[in-house]
Amino acid sequence: MSRHAQQLFDRHRETLDQAVEAITSRGFWSPFPENIKKYPEEAVKGASRRFEALLGRPFPLKVPAVAGQVGGEASPYGFELGVTYDQPEQGALIAAMQAAMPAWRDAGAEARVGVCLEILARLNAMSPDIAQAVTHTSGQAPMMAFQAGGPHAQDRGLEAVTYAWQAMSRVPATARWVKPQGKHDPLVLDKRYHIVPRGISLVVACSTFPTWNTYPGLFASLATGNPVILKPHPAAILPVAMTARVAQEVLEEAGFDPCLVSLVPDTAEAPVTKQLALEPAVKLIDFTGSNAFGEWLEQNATQAQVFTEKAGINxxxxxxxxxxxxxxxxxxxxxxxxxxxxxxxxxxxxxxxxxxxxxxxxxxxxxxxxxxxxxxxxxxxxxxxxxxxxxxxxxxxxxxxxxxxxxxxxxxxxxxxxxxxxxxxxxxxxxxxxxxxxxxxxxxxxxxxxxxxxxxxxxxxxxxxxxxxxxxxxxxxxxxxxxxxxxxxxxxxxxxxxxxxxxxxxNLDGGVFVNQSAAFSDFHATGGNPAANASLCDQGFVARRFVVVQSRRHGQPD
Amino acid sequence: MSRHAQQLFDRHRETLDQAVEAITSRGFWSPFPENIKKYPEEAVKGASRRFEALLGRPFPLKVPAVAGQVGGEASPYGFELGVTYDQPEQGALIAAMQAAMPAWRDAGAEARVGVCLEILARLNAMSPDIAQAVTHTSGQAPMMAFQAGGPHAQDRGLEAVTYAWQAMSRVPATARWVKPQGKHDPLVLDKRYHIVPRGISLVVACSTFPTWNTYPGLFASLATGNPVILKPHPAAILPVAMTARVAQEVLEEAGFDPCLVSLVPDTAEAPVTKQLALEPAVKLIDFTGSNAFGEWLEQNATQAQVFTEKAGINxxxxxxxxxxxxxxxxxxxxxxxxxxxxxxxxxxxxxxxxxxxxxxxxxxxxxxxxxxxxxxxxxxxxxxxxxxxxxxxxxxxxxxxxxxxxxxxxxxxxxxxxxxxxxxxxxxxxxxxxxxxxxxxxxxxxxxxxxxxxxxxxxxxxxxxxxxxxxxxxxxxxxxxxxxxxxxxxxxxxxxxxxxxxxxxxNLDGGVFVNQSAAFSDFHATGGNPAANASLCDQGFVARRFVVVQSRRHGQPD
Structure with missing residues (x-):
């Protein structure tokens, strides 16, 4: 594995171990403070200035081939963002992501998890900036945008990485199979087991929780080896784009192709989600949004594993x-x-x-x-x-x-x-x-x-x-x-x-509310009724994102 | 839980623990001998006599309401079996299975696993009889029918129970969530987590391996709380019916509704699989058979989690x-x-x-x-x-x-x-x-x-x-x-x-063959190419058969 990725894994290993313990015992735990006072003053105070510096100009990301520019976000607080984004040429993007996949797969679980944990750590540090982008796309009030768009979203991302890590860890890299043959020598086979990603993962984000609802699918897929296309809602691109940029930086520093996390923005007038969802190379789809579109995906994107968070009658x-x-x-x-x-x-x-x-x-x-x-x-x-x-x-x-x-x-x-x-x-x-x-x-x-x-x-x-x-x-x-x-x-x-x-x-009263759920303890949605076919996060959310491919050959008796 | 079911769990606990260790280390292991000489002589010698006693008459099973009789199996060795089976009235069966589900769910993982392990133990004891039925439906030669239809099929069933047990065990029954609030008292919530089955499970069996390909889905679904409809291939009903009978006996002895495992036989002329597969109450489908029908299920039975084992170009x-x-x-x-x-x-x-x-x-x-x-x-x-x-x-x-x-x-x-x-x-x-x-x-x-x-x-x-x-x-x-x-x-x-x-x-030579796979060590199919969308067995095979439903209420600080 890449030496750099190994260092990232080692750096975050203690957090990962605590997260494994947290999803098991399901008590209160989070490595990402929800209290904004725990963040450096300069990070908090400079956030609106940094946000304003992003407005009215292109937001650059790594793109294999550019098809055009899109933009058009408007803050629910009453102004145009004026940010534009490259829209990748779809065929070139799919080809580039497929080409990048084997190296990411072969890097192994520790390298991938190390990269994911570093992305989350950097996203955490820039939570005040993310909060600005979430506020002025989703309309969430600033404190909620900070908590739900920052640390709580990162919690859900970490939870997904943790389930992925746990699921991958349960598959041994090798085994020796020794079958007794009575008086004869035993049959001996040496086996290898590879975690193999399903293919390209499409994460369709929503306008109201552009990070919270996106991070579980993004990190569950990326940790298990799948390249991820982030398809933001046209009204809430910026928080997703900022996330993609961090992911691309960390990937590139660790020696991987940054296009392993790619943004595909579109517009309400020329949506691309259906086309992406039916692309044969897309094997995983995470969707948050309307029942109508979620059900369309469940019924039509049958080449993919589809995870939907829709709506219901709470x-x-x-x-x-x-x-x-x-x-x-x-x-x-x-x-x-x-x-x-x-x-x-x-x-x-x-x-x-x-x-x-x-x-x-x-x-x-x-x-x-x-x-x-x-x-x-x-x-x-x-x-x-x-x-x-x-x-x-x-x-x-x-x-x-x-x-x-x-x-x-x-x-x-x-x-x-x-x-x-x-x-x-x-x-x-x-x-x-x-x-x-x-x-x-x-x-x-x-x-x-x-x-x-x-x-x-x-x-x-x-x-x-x-x-x-x-x-x-x-x-x-x-x-x-x-x-x-x-x-x-x-x-x-x-x-x-x-x-x-x-x-x-x-019987909730006081400071706990029916509409809040805590990562590592509360399962968000169950996946068992029409409002959602998946839960954030449980074992089922990660287990079908990879397959195990084994090989076996004769070994010598010990 | 039922005292009887607890006894069954205790009786088989050691086997279960060994099986957990086996799916983890993936060395050679099986509790079910593949050598027929390890079975009591009378069990082996009397098998063909007992098989002949079944021929030419009805094979009774528990059925809520009977719609008619079907039959018509012919041995590939050249004679008619003449066995007939009750075909249940579908609406009444679905209703009865739904009514039976909450008690099975509430019995808990240990009770369900105990019942499953007892069913497997009894199936193992009657392996010589199962071999007769497998021989004279699938056409397998007697020794293969014994091994693949008996102990190897039971291995795959046990493997599914083991994965199910492991997945359910990872969800705690309760948790206490204590969130610090600075100088104030912490927020305290007491939580319960329930394993909730998805619904009725349909297992569509094939004619060539009527038990081996059926037991994984049957036992994965049953252990996780889902009632199971066994829909045998019209040409290979008997081995599946014998299995259903054992399951019904064990369920009933443990105080559960025997219709939790129900046989729905049909004929090639009047097949019922499509109708069953689109039934809204059917939430899980396991299928072994042709690509055409498997793909039809994947594309049409979108209300269900569909697990298919089809064919490819080996x-x-x-x-x-x-x-x-x-x-x-x-x-x-x-x-x-x-x-x-x-x-x-x-x-x-x-x-x-x-x-x-x-x-x-x-x-x-x-x-x-x-x-x-x-x-x-x-x-x-x-x-x-x-x-x-x-x-x-x-x-x-x-x-x-x-x-x-x-x-x-x-x-x-x-x-x-x-x-x-x-x-x-x-x-x-x-x-x-x-x-x-x-x-x-x-x-x-x-x-x-x-x-x-x-x-x-x-x-x-x-x-x-x-x-x-x-x-x-x-x-x-x-x-x-x-x-x-x-x-x-x-x-x-x-x-x-x-x-x-x-x-x-x-480089296989000697006594290991490309077309043989060993439970607990080899993953049969990967689920990652068009020949199968699932693997027998991995975590993904069981994780989506249940959901976790939690409750939370205020607790007192310790």
Whole structure:
């Protein structure tokens, strides 16, 4: 293996060992601080200046042959980025990546993992810069863009490398097979086992979490030997391009072809994803985005292993609570965070129409719904705090959806635009909360991406569970929250979670939220319902990214 | 968990631990003796009597609702079996299996693995009986039917259980997540992780290896919590039905619904596989058989994880040898064994037209081809031995293919029918060996299932490698054999193996054959070329058969 890559592996070996322990015991762990104060002052303070220096000019990357330039990102905070990117000539890129693959394969697991860990370490150091790019493409508020776009995304990348390392480590490099033959000499075979990548890996990124949802597929594929094409969403290219640049630098320094990680940007007008997805050399596809396109990939890109993170009807069921106030406050945060644009944001909140039990007495349905609406209202009453939690709406289509959905139920809390102190043209909207009857599956049973949610009046908690089971069974869900003070009902929720393969968050209040998941401990999505066919990250996420090719020949008895 | 299942787990725990060690170190190991003399005399001697007692009558299994009876198997040794089987009513079966699933899931990994290991132990004890059923459906000769249909198939089943156990063991049942909050109390979450099966598993068996190719999927799915529908080939139902009966008995004794393993037999005239494969509740499909049907499944059954073992152009490349005789003898056995009806049997043998180097001097192409033909002829000159190696041709279509292919090249060795001492109507044919030029891709580059192979005259070993790379790249291969006395060429073969993802057997002579693979050590197929999209068995074969569903709730700081 390359001496340089070996040094990288040795440098990060302790982190890797800790990560293996973390995915095994699944307690809290991260090598990447989420507290921005832990980063050097100059890295933090200079980030916006460095970001501005990128604007209005080409962003250079290594490209085998250039077909043209694309660009056109606009910040949801109200300005054009003006960055342009080379679009590679597809045939030349595929050929170059295929040519680069054997050396990357033959370098071995330690070299590849060393390179991946160094890429992650450098990405971590530039988290403030990544945060700028994430903010002004996804619209995430700065602190969320820092955490989710920086250390939390790096955590998920490291988690993928760790699963890959563990899976590859379980295959021995060699074995001696000695089969007794009674009185005769034994049969002896010497065997070698090679980790062989599947082929070119295509990672299709989304506009709302351009790094968090991209790093698992990128690092799982790269660590197992596959060259990776990063195909960013046309509205959020820059964070992915910055990632690609770091990857190319580290690869090149370690003596590998930098095109092993290549960016293929496109535009909404001339998309290239379908063409790439059906390319015979593409053997792995990771996708985050809409159900329609995810299902198209699952059904059409049958030459590839396809890993999809789509959308579903994220669900909260309220049966009973100790006190409504901390529950409403907790849910208010979940509904407000990034204005419901997380794939984990709740949409359907089931409450029995007869109301719920609390330690302070019974609350009617309207009291529960009202408490929720008031909690959101109160939480967002300070405009600066509201802007710092809501962030901006990534896409004009999402903003338009708020108006389109207003008529779907009785308005419990109307959505309103907010003005950002620094960016007056920012697209900021508070949540819309609607009340509907359980019969209105047409309203709450379709995904309404954005700050739109429903409090649904059901006949009972049993009815809520039955409805949730049907709706999630059909449409999927990435999160399931539930509240009860009754242990038997808690077990029914646990059973529901297993039946629909959605992770359960029970009775959350305080500082943990249904829409947040922690790498190394929480599995993000299960892969077992229509919202996603893969989990970030589990063994299945890495095991099919490589095959084992063996050889055997006669050996001499010892 | 069921007390009974726990006892089963404890009983077989030591075997399981040894199996975990075996798949890790990949040396020789098996708990199931392949030597028939290790089995009780009565078990061996009574097998044919017990087999005959099964003929001409219904074979009872537990079925939720019966739609009708099917049957019609005929022994390739020339008689009708006359066994009939209940065909379940499909809707009722799916409903019953879904209803049985939660209890099987909730029993936990130890209970499920305990049941699986007990099923395998009982199957092992009845290996002589299974051998009878395998012989008189697949046509395998008795000793092969015993070994491949009995202990070797059980090895592959145990290997699948072992990978499943290892994958499930890596997910902790619970975890405590404690996130420091500076001066404040830490955030504490208590988490549970559940192994949740994907759904109903469909295992589509083949006619030539009705147990060997069925047990991996059956046991990988069952151990991970999925109910399993066994859909045998209409020509080879009995060995699968016998397996289902044992599984149902063990399940029922352990307190589980026996329909967790259900047989769905059909007929060639009214096949049900497509309908079953598209059933929304079917989430896993294992298939062994033709490329056409395997590809149909991969492209259409997109609601399921599909694992296919199809066919390819198994390849041997001869560059140079120490001595031609042991090489020719080794290949003669590989070509003769089960008359080329193994998915691992060589079809394309590349030899430079300028001939090859040997320690005894140069041999011309015709001398090499002639040595091969003579070795087969000599090996099969004793009729009893020939019948004991060739077995019978499973399908009349395969026998007809011999005649259809005779014109594809120059006949080096013609195929001839043989008469079996005990079964004069047995369908027994010796191998057809043809000589063709490398330009005849139309002849050797299509799968010719059965005792049909080609010695192909190439320009050089480099040309052989290039051709093999193209043909296997396009059509796949499950085995790759190669012969060279040159270390540099050996490394080129190693590189070829990785490039086409086919396992390499180098310079085999003596008692190890390219078409045999050993469980726990050899990966059968890689899943990386068109001949198969899965390997028996690796981590990828089990990892996507279950998902992990977690729950989390607040805990108290310690």
């Amino acid at each position: 669900t909260v069921i309220i049966d009973s609570v100790e006190q409504i106030k901390p529950v409403a406050q907790n849910l208010a945060f979940s509904l407000s965070l990034y204005a419901g644009q997380m794939c984990t944001s709740p949409q359907a909140i089931y409450v029995p129409k007869e109301g719920i039990r609390t330690a302070e007495g019974r609350l009617s349905f309207d009291e529960v719904a009202g408490a929720l609406a008031r909690a959101v209202e109160t939480f967002l009453s300070d405009n600066d705090r509201a802007c710092a939690v809501l962030g901006a709406i990534q896409s004009p289509a999402t903003a338009a959806r708020i108006d389109a959905c207003r008529g779907l139920g009785e308005v419990l809390l109307d959505s309103e635009p907010r003005e950002h102190a620094q960016y007056p043209r920012a697209r900021i909207h508070t949540p819309l909360l609607l009340k509907v009857d359980a019969s209105r599956r047409d309203a709450f049973g379709e995904e309404r991406f954005g700050p739109i949610s429903f409090v649904i009046a059901t006949d009972s908690t049993a009815h809520s569970i039955r409805l949730a089971r049907e709706v999630i069974g059909e449409k999927g869900a990435i999160t399931l929250g539930a509240y009860t003070t009754d242990d038997a009902v808690a077990e029914q929720f646990e059973e529901l979670a297993m039946a629909v393969a959605a992770p359960l968050s029970l | 390849t041997v490349i001869i560059d140079s040898v120490e001595q031609i005789k042991p090489v020719a003898q080794n290949l003669a056995f590989s070509l003769s064994l089960y008359a080329g009806q193994m998915c691992t049997s060589p079809q394309a043998i590349y030899v430079p037209k300028e001939g090859i180097r040997t320690a005894e001097g140069r041999l011309s192409f015709d001398e090499v081809a002639g040595a091969l033909a003579r070795a087969v002829e000599t090996f099969l000159s004793d009729n009893d031995r020939a019948c004991a190696v060739l077995g019978a041709i499973q399908s009349p279509a395969t026998a007809a293919r011999i005649d259809a292919c005779r014109g594809l090249g120059e006949v080096l060795l013609d195929s001839e029918p043989r008469e079996h001492a005990q079964y004069p109507r047995a369908r027994i044919h010796t191998p057809l060996l043809l000589k063709v030029d490398a330009s005849r891709r139309d002849a050797f580059g299509e799968e010719r299932f059965g005792p049909i192979s080609f010695v192909i005259a190439t320009d050089s070993t480099a040309h052989s490698i290039r051709l093999a790379r193209e043909v296997i790249g396009e059509k796949g291969a499950i085995t790759l054999g190669a012969y060279t006395t040159d270390d540099a060429v050996a490394e080129q073969f190693e590189e070829l193996a990785m490039a086409v993802a086919a396992p390499l057997s180098l």
